[in-house]
Amino acid sequence: MVARYERIADELREEILSGAHPVGTQLPSEAELAARFGAARGTVRQAVAVLAAEGLVGSRQGARRIVLGNAPSQSFAELHSFAQWARANGYRYEGRVIEQRRRPATAAEAARLGSGEVLDVLRVRSLEGEPVLVERTAYAAWVAGEVERLPPDCESVTQALYDAIGLVFAYGEHLIDAVPAGAQDARLLGVRRGSPLLRQRRVTTTHEGRPVESSDDRYRAGSVTFSIRNSIGANPLVRQAGDLRFRP
Amino acid sequence: MVARYERIADELREEILSGAHPVGTQLPSEAELAARFGAARGTVRQAVAVLAAEGLVGSRQGARRIVLGNAPSQSFAELHSFAQWARANGYRYEGRVIEQRRRPATAAEAARLGSGEVLDVLRVRSLEGEPVLVERTAYAAWVAGEVERLPPDCESVTQALYDAIGLVFAYGEHLIDAVPAGAQDARLLGVRRGSPLLRQRRVTTTHEGRPVESSDDRYRAGSVTFSIRNSIGANPLVRQAGDLRFRP
DNA sequence: TAGGTGGACTTGTCCAAACAAGCGAGCACC
DNA sequence: GGTGCTCGCTTGTTTGGACAAGTCCACCTA
Missing domain, CATH: 3.40.1410.10 (Chorismate lyase-like)
Known part of the structure; x- marks a missing residue:
């Protein structure tokens, strides 16, 4: 049994990756999505939170969500x-x-x-x-x-x-x-x-x-790179000073 | 005006970093935390979601949350x-x-x-x-x-x-x-x-x-390292094949 | 025309409630 | 002693509602 918000997230992700919502455009409002999927607004918010964590969409209070990327992310x-x-x-x-x-x-x-x-x-x-x-x-x-x-x-x-x-x-x-x-x-x-x-x-x-x-x-070198998408809200990647001491 | 869930998250984070909840131990249940902070369970869940995103605590349905780390993360x-x-x-x-x-x-x-x-x-x-x-x-x-x-x-x-x-x-x-x-x-x-x-x-x-x-x-080399904490639920770090073609 | 203002719209936060799903401890039974 | 099961506890999901805070556009005014 897959959670409802995950199915909604999957459907929206699919639309973004397929180009139905091009990068830089606005996503429909939460109220519109709630009506479309027949779900409560809170459920829709959980779904878009998933996409935001993947770096696909951004959000600011008061403005509509914006599509930031269209590359799939991995598990x-x-x-x-x-x-x-x-x-x-x-x-x-x-x-x-x-x-x-x-x-x-x-x-x-x-x-x-x-x-x-x-x-x-x-x-x-x-x-x-x-x-x-x-x-x-x-x-x-x-x-x-x-x-x-x-x-x-x-x-x-x-x-x-x-x-x-x-x-x-x-x-x-x-x-x-x-x-x-x-x-x-x-x-x-x-x-x-x-x-x-x-x-x-x-x-x-x-x-x-x-x-x-x-x-x-x-x-x-050259065989593999690591990729991180992050946003000002939450990001798990941090920089640390190395183990080496700097030269005296 | 700082959101309530952020203040709760800050307080819990402080407790974890200070050692009040050692690594490997269980966090109080959401109901207990809600009672302690006088907030609704949903608000407490938002707070612990922040800590989970930072990799400080883990969670499994049915079992209490577990403290996973006590290193501060960066913005x-x-x-x-x-x-x-x-x-x-x-x-x-x-x-x-x-x-x-x-x-x-x-x-x-x-x-x-x-x-x-x-x-x-x-x-x-x-x-x-x-x-x-x-x-x-x-x-x-x-x-x-x-x-x-x-x-x-x-x-x-x-x-x-x-x-x-x-x-x-x-x-x-x-x-x-x-x-x-x-x-x-x-x-x-x-x-x-x-x-x-x-x-x-x-x-x-x-x-x-x-x-x-x-x-x-x-x-x-040696001056800086990148550090990522992630979990099976959500992770932004992915691996990609490099640009170089493999030798024929 | 330039600038400010109001109001509709949208996202962010918080609450209260209910049920589902999974875990773990204690118990009965073999 | 060990095995399986039940039951209480805990987290996960969903709903519906309310208000706060910020954005954006249309309109009005100087």
Whole structure:
């Protein structure tokens, strides 16, 4: 059973993406939409709030809503899971485990994952036959057993863990920066040592706030970009000073 | 006049950041909060929705809300404006215009900015006395005059434009990736050519959806990272395939 | 013509109520 | 001891109404 406001949001989104409401034009008023969909104004507001969160429409008190964009946005699953993202976009992709072992958690990992031992996995993922991503993931002890049971060429760890134990990745914190390729990165990705990589460090937790994994993903420059749409009202992307100290 | 739900959100946020609700614990139920603040449940829901959007709390139907984090998040202004971000975080910062000229817009810029001519500005910004950012911005013609009037060492263009003509940057779209430093980048930032830079390309618009600027910002590796918290419900960060074609 | 003003329209905020849907603890039963 | 089930609690969805606050246009006036 899909909520009413979601169906309304879907229909409006479809209209925007199809060009029925071109960028820069006004959306019908909430009252008009409520009449059209036979719903209360509050329900319509929830629907347009969804579109606003996606960056498709903007709003100001007193003025009609304006269409800001017409590019589809992606779901959390597609951000979290390389495989789900690649599949949703029609890319050919693969994954391969290079190395896998249990080891004691570092102090930082213990704090992030709440786990004294971690399962360390080094994976390489390919898009269209080319290696684009080196993924170094530390899994918390409570999922380590399930992860070890997966085949080395498992396409989607996220999917496999959901199928096996109903595990859902629900929240994530991501740090994005650029780093030079180390010797191992360079070898695995087929680039020169020191060449630029886009790094995404993340910690993911379940619905209950239980940490699952901590990962350091490095993308070959040019293979992948991150895209954020935000507005003055609410935005989750923030800038932080780097770890490096500035030269004295 | 601050909205009630915002005051409630502020109070709850304060409690979370101060440790009154440690990470991993449950928040009081909506009914309890409503009683405590003397507000309707709907108002309390708006307040916790704000916290959820900031990634501080999670929620599941049927179960109590859980505290997910205790790190403060930043505002849109701090993402958009280097100066506002630096000031809010207590850093010493500077900005300097290296080059500035009007030129015809490229086809892509014309499409993004809706402007046949643009004002091209090359700026270098420093943090704690060290150059960390090279900013190449194309301003739409309708703000070019105001920008040209600013002093070359203007600290905050965002602030100056607001003071001068009441211009508010309200929406932004950002593309983040990693690139090697070009010759000019290397010279301006004091790094080796080819060393990794974190690139943020963005297009910003006003409340009315009118494009203001299109910019290519390159940060020295290690100086700045971007941080995103997201959840399965709503997330604005998406991954995109890069511009580069994969090798044949 | 330029400028101000009023009022209709639109979005933002808040309330009160009702039901649906999911979670979790305690209980009975095997 | 473990398994399954019921029931109370909590969050999710929806409605309808009311007022506040801001925008925008048409009209009036100097």
